[in-house]
Amino acid sequence: MKKIGKGIAAGFYPSGMSGGGDSSQAMVKVQPDGSAVVTVGSCDIGQGCKTIMAQITAEVLGIDYEAVKVVNDDTDNCPLSFGTFASRVTYVDGLATKMAAEDARRILFEIAAVMLECSEDVLEAVDSQIRVKGNPDKSLSIGEVAGAGTFGMRKFILGLGHYMRDPAAMDPETCECDPFCTLAWAASFAEVEVDTETGEVEILRLVNSYDVGKAMNPTHLEGQIDGGATMGVGAAMSENLHPFFPSLEFQPDNLGDYAIPTTMDVPDMESVIYECPSTNGPYGAKGIGEMTANTPGPAIVNAIHDAVGIWITNLPATPEKVLRALDAKGA
Amino acid sequence: MHTLELTVNGQTCRVEVGLKTTLLEVLRDKLYITSPKVGCNTGDCGTCSVLLDGVLVRSCITNALSVQGKSVTTLEGITEPGDIHPLQKAFHEHYGSQCGFCTPGMILASKALLDVNPSPTRDEVKQALSGNLCRCTGYVKIIDSVLAAADEMKS
Numbered sequence A: 001m002k003k004i005g006k007g008i009a010a011g012f013y014p015s016g017m018s019g020g021g022d023s024s025q026a027m028v029k030v031q032p033d034g035s036a037v038v039t040v041g042s043c044d045i046g047q048g049c050k051t052i053m054a055q056i057t058a059e060v061l062g063i064d065y066e067a068v069k070v071v072n073d074d075t076d077n078c079p080l081s082f083g084t085f086a087s088r089v090t091y092v093d094g095l096a097t098k099m100a101a102e103d104a105r106r107i108l109f110e111i112a113a114v115m116l117e118c119s120e121d122v123l124e125a126v127d128s129q130i131r132v133k134g135n136p137d138k139s140l141s142i143g144e145v146a147g148a149g150t151f152g153m154r155k156f157i158l159g160l161g162h163y164m165r166d167p168a169a170m171d172p173e174t175c176e177c178d179p180f181c182t183l184a185w186a187a188s189f190a191e192v193e194v195d196t197e198t199g200e201v202e203i204l205r206l207v208n209s210y211d212v213g214k215a216m217n218p219t220h221l222e223g224q225i226d227g228g229a230t231m232g233v234g235a236a237m238s239e240n241l242h243p244f245f246p247s248l249e250f251q252p253d254n255l256g257d258y259a260i261p262t263t264m265d266v267p268d269m270e271s272v273i274y275e276c277p278s279t280n281g282p283y284g285a286k287g288i289g290e291m292t293a294n295t296p297g298p299a300i301v302n303a304i305h306d307a308v309g310i311w312i313t314n315l316p317a318t319p320e321k322v323l324r325a326l327d328a329k330g331a
Numbered sequence B: 001m002h003t004l005e006l007t008v009n010g011q012t013c014r015v016e017v018g019l020k021t022t023l024l025e026v027l028r029d030k031l032y033i034t035s036p037k038v039g040c041n042t043g044d045c046g047t048c049s050v051l052l053d054g055v056l057v058r059s060c061i062t063n064a065l066s067v068q069g070k071s072v073t074t075l076e077g078i079t080e081p082g083d084i085h086p087l088q089k090a091f092h093e094h095y096g097s098q099c100g101f102c103t104p105g106m107i108l109a110s111k112a113l114l115d116v117n118p119s120p121t122r123d124e125v126k127q128a129l130s131g132n133l134c135r136c137t138g139y140v141k142i143i144d145s146v147l148a149a150a151d152e153m154k155s
């Protein structure tokens, strides 16, 4: 008999190392033509570090995204970063990059103030121009400012940023401490169909919702959510390093034996993005990289319980485990 | 050693190979064409996919001498140099690639599909890509990209 069940699971996750103490530095150099080069030490493993750093820099300097180049490919040349892990890049590197871009913008304002004969604090950087707020006629293109600053005034338009949250100290009396930069929140909903004769579980629908603080790049977020959810589906349904534990005789010894989901194993998925800004992240953003793999598994397990009343406490939920649990329940 | 002559991306190549050399080794190690990736080297992941006389094959389990005189197309050869294929454009626009390791194989598998079925359904795309593993994207945006490319190529 085929039975349908629904389940949900919720979770939260910090951005950056719990307990603080992880550093990222960034440099933003404005070139004489008004384009910018951002240098950060966190690598891009496909989740969009380069894109996000370019977006932040373009926003702060008021220039086009295309006018920003990101360099992050050599740890000898790049500023310090603890790395790409702990869902920290958008948050920690993002803050460092924002600081560095603001620092570079300050230098541009110094130069422009001389050229426009005004004070620095009436200036703004928008539409690839440095201009007097409320008086768009008094403006210079960012290239004019950077060119005059670099060659005329011999300035080096290099902004620096360094973000590090202080390591969280615990109060010895009360054990109170404040370990997290910010928390991102998530929930998954799963609908499954369990075949009580074969033990097979089919995921009919999976909805994953995330509080990302600020959706800097919604397309990337969807990609990250889909990818994480698929890892969660793999963990819940098929991935197993020791399928016949405790016997290690049949452990997987190549990629094909370790069953990650294929196109045919991924259910219809839907991503829901929710923005509850963090108080200190760049533009309110939070990192959700790692947590995207966490809630689908428990949601699927809860849905299996809802369908046939068994608890799978050891993933993956293979047909064998489902059948054994059904037997034990006397179903 | 044996002499293997084959056409790769339209160019005739002659290389010396052993009896156990694979096509993937010829492409990467002798011809320095690096879009086919060594994902598993056991035929399980599809990252080494190439087109052999237009048919999708896994070059890691294709014996080099078995392609004597045949024509191989890798990702580098699906357009003229400097051009970008509608599939590449769609993968770029629809974020069909994250780390990029699976991407050359995905694009060639998609091309093999669109060559015979220019208007595939979502399920047909899934089926056609089911032998190509991706650890990053969850496939959703890859499938979106292929469908977008199919639309673009029709119009």
Ligand code: FES
Binding pocket: B037, B038, B039, B040, B041, B042, B043, B044, B045, B046, B047, B048, B049, B058, B059, B060, B061
């Ligand atoms: S490298 Fe050939 S299939 Fe994995």
Ligand code: FES
Binding pocket: A046, B096, B097, B098, B099, B100, B101, B102, B103, B133, B134, B135, B136, B137
């Ligand atoms: S994009 Fe990383 S494996 Fe597919």
